[in-house]
Amino acid sequence: MAGFLTTHVLDTARGCPAEGLEIALYRLDAGERVLLRALVTNDDGRTDEQILPDGEFAVGQYELVFRAGDYLRATGQAGDEPLFLDEVPIRFGMSEASHYHVPLLLSPFGYSTYRGS
Template structure:
């Protein structure tokens, strides 16, 4: 069966993004439905997949990473209204048997992502 995983890399400091809160949502006709909330470990990864097995359903999803709080804990001075407070990545799952890996590379002023393996 398939699974959804993620990890966070702090590109400003060259380290894993540890203790970043991540919320996974599913897009439905009724709006965004929260599925799970996780915290990254010291390696910048979640301890278990965000979705797996029978929970892996085709559809539209959204990952929300609370990055501003992470950078504040790192001692980085952010504006009162941070440029990147929460980073949101919207993506689709078509194959419920596949591994979808959605990494986040982030700094206080930029981010990127890709479909990893």
């Protein structure tokens, strides 16, 4: 099986997928972050393509940065500045060529993640 990476962002405060949320994927290489791509979630809270497709997959350390603040402002959930959550970074390792799914459950004052399927 080839490895690849996907995500799904759900707005738990509104009870719906988080549409229009910007996501950046970085590879951590010798202590430096290298931007691999930036995508935006669709109306289902997913990206239209794999965040890291099988042809570009490599084991290693990665970071997804979810631009939660921009999304919360756009949906009227931001509250006062500075926001409690602005950018949500999630660092994780991929140690084998398989499907990695890193979802984000988001609200204005909290989030959670896990390795999904």
